[in-house]
Every structure is written in C-alpha cells, then in structure tokens.
Amino acid sequence: MSTATTETRATVGSAAPDHPLTPLTADEIRSAKALLTDEGLIGENVRFVFVALAEPHKSTVLAFTPGDPIERRARILLLDRSTGIGTDLVVSVTENRVISSTTVDSATDGHVPILDEEFEDIEAFLLGSADWLAAMAKRDIEPSKVRAVPLSAGVFGHEDEVGHRIVRVLAFHQEDKADLPWAHPIDGVVAYVDLTERRVVKVVDEIELPVPAERGEWNAEPHATPTRTDLKPIEITQPEGASFSVDGNEITWADWKFRFGFDVREGLTLHQLSFDDGGVERPVIYRASIAEMVVPYADPSPVRYWQNYFDQGEYLFGRYTNSLELGCDCLGEIQYFDVTIADETGDPRVMKNAICLHEEDYGVLWKHTDMFNGMTETRRSRRLVISFFLTIGNYDYGFYWYLYLDGTIELEAKATGIVFTSAYRGAEGFSTQMAPGLGAPFHQHLFSARLDMAVDGNVNTVEEVDAVPVPMGPENPWGNAFRCQKTKLTTESEGQRTADNLKARVWHITNPTKQNRLGQDVGYALHPEGQPVLLADPSSSIAARAAFATKHLWVTQYDESERYPAGDFVNQHPGQAGLPSFVAGNRDIDGEDLVLWHTFGLTHFPRPEDWPVMPVDYAGFKLKPVGFFDRNPALDLPASTAKHCCEG
Structure with missing residues (x-):
C-alpha cells in the first residue's frame, strides 16, 4: 500500500x-x-x-x-x-x-448478565403500569414520548428483590426523532421492573422537578456554530506500507510479538507478549485485559442512590463495539479485524472493523547534542496501536494498547459520549449544572486491568518502590539526599496496595531467577496514575460489590479460574465475590506465577464544557522495563531520512 x-x-x-x-x-x-x-x-x-x-x-x-x-x-x-x-x-x-x-443460584451467586432483548421490552412494560402513567400525567408528559433507560439494580437489602431479576428505569423526554433525550431527564421518579414477570413492580415518585427544555443535539439551535474552515489536512503516510505483520491472530512488530483475542465481556485481550532481545524471545505478559469496570454515581436521592453500573459483568460491553471508520477513528496504514460473536439466539454475528491495528509516530525517543565529542543524534519514537471502541448507553469508551520501541507497554482508556443527566437541584447537591435546569451527577469510571505477568518467565516477585527523603544527619549532612525504598510483597494480604504520588510509588515485577549483566533481577515497573479509588463509604453496597476498586493494586497467585475481579456473576450479586474471595487464602506471592490486578480510572465532576458531547478524557497506566535490558534497547533505530529533516 x-x-x-x-x-x-x-x-x-x-x-x-x-x-x-x-x-x-x-x-x-x-x-x-x-x-x-x-x-x-x-x-x-x-x-x-x-x-x-x-x-x-x-x-x-x-x-x-x-x-x-x-x-x-x-x-x-x-x-x-x-x-x-x-x-x-x-x-x-x-x-x-x-x-x-x-x-x-440467583439468590446467592447473582444473575447472568442482562440481555438486549430484555431491555427492548421495557417501554411496553411502563405503558402497562397505572402507577407509571399516573406519574407522567402528573407531570403533563405524553407517555409515548418517554424514552426508558433500564439500568442494573444492584443489591440494597430489599428482601422482595432476592432471587428476582430486577432493573431500575429512569426516563427521558424526546419531543421528536432528532431530539436528544439526555437533555430532558424526567427526574424524581423511577420504576422497578421484574424482567422475568415482565411488569413494573414498583414506582418511586419522590418529587416533581422541571424537565429541562433546552435541546441538546451538538448542532441544535440557538447554540449551533458553523464548522470551521481554517484547519488544513494532516496526512499520515507510509509509502512502503506498515511495519507490522499479521499471521492469524498473531502480530509481530519491531521486537514485539503477541496474540490477540476478543470476547463480549472483556473486549480486546492480549496474549503472550514477548520482546525479541538479540534473537532471544523474552516473555513479559502472558495475558492482559480490562477485566471489569464500574461507574458509581454520587447522587444519594431516593431515585438515584442505586446507580452503580458494571458495564462488563452486568452488560457485556464488548457486544456494543463500534465498526471503525478509516480517517475517523484511525489514521494511517490500517489493518482492521472483524470479530465473530454469538447473538442471543446462539447464531454467529460478525462485527465489522471491530479492532484497529496501526502504528503511529510518537515524537522524539532519544536525543543528545554533546559539547565535547560533537555528537548530534536524534531518533524518533513510534508505537504500535491495537484498539477498539464501544458505545454503551450514553457513554463511549475506547481502549488502546500501545507497544513502544523501548519496551514500554501502555494502556489508555478514552471516555467520551454524553454524560448521564438529571435535573439540577442546586449547588448544595451532587451534580454540576450543564445547561439551564440540567444537571450531571458526580461519578467515577473505575477499571480493573488483569495482568497475568510473565517477566522472563513465570517466577515473579513484586516490590513496592517509594521515593523517600533521607533525614539530615551524618549520612546526609546537607539534607539533600533521598533514595528509593523497596518493600517486597510476600503474601496476598500484603499485595493489596494503594498508590501514593507523593512518594512516586511504583511496583516492580521482577524475576529472581534471571539477572541482567549488572547482576540485577530483571523486571518491569507498573506506573499507576494514582487517581482516587472508590470514593463510596467502605460499608456501602457498592464497596462490597466493587471491592476490587478499593485498592489500586491486588497481587494474586495464578489460578486459571480467577478471571474476573468482581466475580463471575456480577448482576445483583450481594458482594465480596472476585478478589476478596481470591485472596482469602492469603497465598504466597514471592517467586510465584503472579497476576496483578490494577485499578485505574477517572473521578468525574462534569464541566459545562462536557456538554452536549464530552471531549475525550483519558485514564490508564504504563509498564516500563527496569533492568529487563542491559541498556537502552532502542539504540538500533536508524536516523530519520525524511526530507524535512536536516542532515549533518
């Protein structure tokens, strides 16, 4: 190409x-x-x-x-x-x-995830409920213009829900087909629906609140702005084609080799990532995925206190993967992959252009101009990108895995779309005013990355590494010294950690059986962003059900059955499944086959600038080699030969 x-x-x-x-x-x-x-x-x-x-x-x-x-x-x-x-x-x-x-067992184990088919029936159930129709009549709203948003119910000690397959339904007004319903929340009322009995079992009508009237389409009058014409095209060219090769689901690029997979719960998965170091294929990660996510909301009102969604365990978000478009979602020499999944009748369904693979320039990788020997060298960085994007309800999420020439691995989650809305109840409440009378509740997006590590093999150890000052004294008479303090994590109870950016905290995953030329154990470092973990009260329902999100790091001994950090069946599970049960035996994690579970994400206090469509917000983490190589592994890069680079 x-x-x-x-x-x-x-x-x-x-x-x-x-x-x-x-x-x-x-x-x-x-x-x-x-x-x-x-x-x-x-x-x-x-x-x-x-x-x-x-x-x-x-x-x-x-x-x-x-x-x-x-x-x-x-x-x-x-x-x-x-x-x-x-x-x-x-x-x-x-x-x-x-x-x-x-x-x-739905009473103790939770329920299987919610079907699309179950969601499709909801508006008909509402139209069959006298209590719901009365709530709409009281607000002078035409029921046929109400869009139902059924949401997972969680578990809050309501005995009449035990064993029942329940969703809770919030509503939005849509005046015409072009109208954006998210701009018009019908707040103060919620319906509880039994999906098996196929009926509304309860309507909670807390308060009448004005329905925000201003339209919310991105190009709606009177706030529409003309499309600008002053930006010139940017072209990404690779005249000799892409540098990667694909064989089935195995990808080779530069020194990297890995396989990829896809399922509707985890989405894109990476397998057997290895780096070719001087002709030796050295493993780094056996399997990497985003294994769960939760979106807990902060509005404690009677109609919204339960809003906590597990978009993977409850909804299987991978089934909502977008078909990507060249020039819109990805630029350059693109390899797209269709993905085959099963629909709800058990027949295969192909999702076109579900995964995007490409490489992209990433600025300067290393550079030096030396005053003594006249060295003037620059090498440009590039990275391999494999990604997918999905739309689940109001939000759109992209997940991008990056591989770099210097051995770095990065995951970046991109959140965009439309914020979930409410009526604005005032500055003392738990939302931001986005438009006249329109609120967006405070919330978090918390993801769990499951990293089945294999740093030069399956015998690994984890150390927590902090930057600490050295007290002034005989060892440090001028008070300028500081050092890195390493603490080995030896058991699963010790492996439950929180990040600390004031200490530049990272976690080293090393192999005690392999050393570099300096005698150091080879390793990789997990660099967290260190944003807040779950902000809900530790005694809350969501803290029990999303226990994974209460720590930035969990380290467990490998067990093939331990796949999901909130448990196999998240929908209406009462809690303490997944990681809390995995670590109950407090297994040894020193020199074992290890899995790291890393919580990262966003704490979102919405801004007016996030309306009506939210600019992408980013969250993620990096894994960087630390002593894995004997020296910079990217010294073999050629100097750029592009015509706009000066020579000599």
Whole structure:
C-alpha cells in the first residue's frame, strides 16, 4: 500500500484454528448451539447470554507446538426468560459433548448478565403500569414520548428483590426523532421492573422537578456554530506500507510479538507478549485485559442512590463495539479485524472493523547534542496501536494498547459520549449544572486491568518502590539526599496496595531467577496514575460489590479460574465475590506465577464544557522495563531520512 488512508481487513478466527488461543469461529459457534439443542437445553424461551473460547490452561498453551492436536472448548451462559434461571456451561466443540453444566443460584451467586432483548421490552412494560402513567400525567408528559433507560439494580437489602431479576428505569423526554433525550431527564421518579414477570413492580415518585427544555443535539439551535474552515489536512503516510505483520491472530512488530483475542465481556485481550532481545524471545505478559469496570454515581436521592453500573459483568460491553471508520477513528496504514460473536439466539454475528491495528509516530525517543565529542543524534519514537471502541448507553469508551520501541507497554482508556443527566437541584447537591435546569451527577469510571505477568518467565516477585527523603544527619549532612525504598510483597494480604504520588510509588515485577549483566533481577515497573479509588463509604453496597476498586493494586497467585475481579456473576450479586474471595487464602506471592490486578480510572465532576458531547478524557497506566535490558534497547533505530529533516 502506498498511501496513508488505506486499510486491510481480516476476520478473527475465520480459518480453522491453528493455535489454542484462536478465537471461536462461526462454525464452532454453530456447532456449540447444535450440541446444546441436541441435548434439549435450548427451548423457546432460552437465550444465549455469553459465548466465548474457554481458554486452555496456561501450561497447555505454553507447551503447544504447531501441529499438536487442539481441543476446542467454549464457555456458554444461558438464560431461560420464562423462569429467570441462568445456566453456566462448558462444552467441547472438538468432542461434541457437554463438559460441565451448573445452575446459577440467583439468590446467592447473582444473575447472568442482562440481555438486549430484555431491555427492548421495557417501554411496553411502563405503558402497562397505572402507577407509571399516573406519574407522567402528573407531570403533563405524553407517555409515548418517554424514552426508558433500564439500568442494573444492584443489591440494597430489599428482601422482595432476592432471587428476582430486577432493573431500575429512569426516563427521558424526546419531543421528536432528532431530539436528544439526555437533555430532558424526567427526574424524581423511577420504576422497578421484574424482567422475568415482565411488569413494573414498583414506582418511586419522590418529587416533581422541571424537565429541562433546552435541546441538546451538538448542532441544535440557538447554540449551533458553523464548522470551521481554517484547519488544513494532516496526512499520515507510509509509502512502503506498515511495519507490522499479521499471521492469524498473531502480530509481530519491531521486537514485539503477541496474540490477540476478543470476547463480549472483556473486549480486546492480549496474549503472550514477548520482546525479541538479540534473537532471544523474552516473555513479559502472558495475558492482559480490562477485566471489569464500574461507574458509581454520587447522587444519594431516593431515585438515584442505586446507580452503580458494571458495564462488563452486568452488560457485556464488548457486544456494543463500534465498526471503525478509516480517517475517523484511525489514521494511517490500517489493518482492521472483524470479530465473530454469538447473538442471543446462539447464531454467529460478525462485527465489522471491530479492532484497529496501526502504528503511529510518537515524537522524539532519544536525543543528545554533546559539547565535547560533537555528537548530534536524534531518533524518533513510534508505537504500535491495537484498539477498539464501544458505545454503551450514553457513554463511549475506547481502549488502546500501545507497544513502544523501548519496551514500554501502555494502556489508555478514552471516555467520551454524553454524560448521564438529571435535573439540577442546586449547588448544595451532587451534580454540576450543564445547561439551564440540567444537571450531571458526580461519578467515577473505575477499571480493573488483569495482568497475568510473565517477566522472563513465570517466577515473579513484586516490590513496592517509594521515593523517600533521607533525614539530615551524618549520612546526609546537607539534607539533600533521598533514595528509593523497596518493600517486597510476600503474601496476598500484603499485595493489596494503594498508590501514593507523593512518594512516586511504583511496583516492580521482577524475576529472581534471571539477572541482567549488572547482576540485577530483571523486571518491569507498573506506573499507576494514582487517581482516587472508590470514593463510596467502605460499608456501602457498592464497596462490597466493587471491592476490587478499593485498592489500586491486588497481587494474586495464578489460578486459571480467577478471571474476573468482581466475580463471575456480577448482576445483583450481594458482594465480596472476585478478589476478596481470591485472596482469602492469603497465598504466597514471592517467586510465584503472579497476576496483578490494577485499578485505574477517572473521578468525574462534569464541566459545562462536557456538554452536549464530552471531549475525550483519558485514564490508564504504563509498564516500563527496569533492568529487563542491559541498556537502552532502542539504540538500533536508524536516523530519520525524511526530507524535512536536516542532515549533518
């Protein structure tokens, strides 16, 4: 390809699987459905909630060589809509048999995630509720112009909800098809809906509040502004094509090699990241993903106190992945990947252009002009980018993994879209006024990255490293000294940590069995952004259900069954699932096969500038080599030969 704005496209898992981590193919999804149908497990009211590759044990993957036989398994969650009963299955597509089948106990284990089909029914249920119609009549609102927003219910000690599949519904007014409903919240009233009984079971009508009237479309009058014409085009060109190569779901770029996968709960996953160091392929991470996220809101009013969404565990956000567009979402020499998932009837569905792969310039990587030997050298940085974007309700999220030439790994989450709105109740409340009478409640976006580390192998240790001053004294007579203080984390109870930016706190993941040429244990450092963790009270329901978000770091000994930091079934789970149960045994984490769980995210006090569409806000973390290499691994970069660079 010879121009910047070009693309290629492939479908992940479209060919016969040639590796244990190849995502499920459309044929495998069909085979799994046929098996369950033959077993009598699929009836008129049964829906497929989740279908994904059941990844083999790490030892199986690491021992695999091309040509070895591969057993293909799928994990499947079913929901019987007539009873609300969920079933958790593992099936062998290779052997055409059910490996395991477990009924989900909704009273103790929570419920399977919410279906799109269940959301689609909600407005009809509202129109069938006398209490809801009375609430709309009291506000002089035409019910047919009300847009229902059904949201996960959480768990708040309401005994009549135990075992019932509940959502809570907030409403917005939409005057016409072009009108943006988020601009017109019908605040002060909420409906509770039983999804199994298919009816409104309760309406809480707290207070009548004016519905904000100003339209909210980004180009709505009277605030629309003409499109500017003074910005000239920026072209990204790679006349000789991209530097990466793709073989199935394996990507090679510069010294990096990895595989990628995708499922509707975690979205994009990275596997077996390794760095070629002088011809030696050195592992860094076995598996990396964003394994959960929670969006807790701060409005304590009777109609909103329960607003806490787990967009992955409750909604399976990957199914809302955008089809990316060249020149809009990505620039340059683009490789797009289609992704095959299962729809709610168990049939394969292809999401076009779901994943974007490209490389981009990233400024100066290293540079020096020396006064003594006349050295004048500059090398430019570039990074490989693999990403996806999704829209879930009002918010849009992008997740971007970056690999750098110097061995750095970075994850960047991008939050944009439209803030969730309310009526503005005044400066003493828990929201920002965005437009006349329109509020946006304070909230957080907290993500959990699951990092199955493999720094030069699966024997790793974690140290907390702080910058600390040395007291003035005989060792430091002038008071200028400071040093790094290292504290080894030896058990899972010690591995629960918070960041401290005043100490420049980082965590080193080292391999005590491998040393660099200076005798130092090879390692990588996790650099947190150090923003607030969960701000809800420690005794609150959300603190129990999103316990992962109360710490910046959890370190656990590897267990293949421990995949999700808030537990397998988050929807209406009472709490303490996931990480609190994982660490209950307080296993050893010194010189073990380790998983790091890193909480990062945004604390959002919305601004008027976030309305009507929010500029992207960013959150993330970095993993940087620390003693992993003997010296700068990017010394082999050639000087730039672009015509606009001066020579000599």
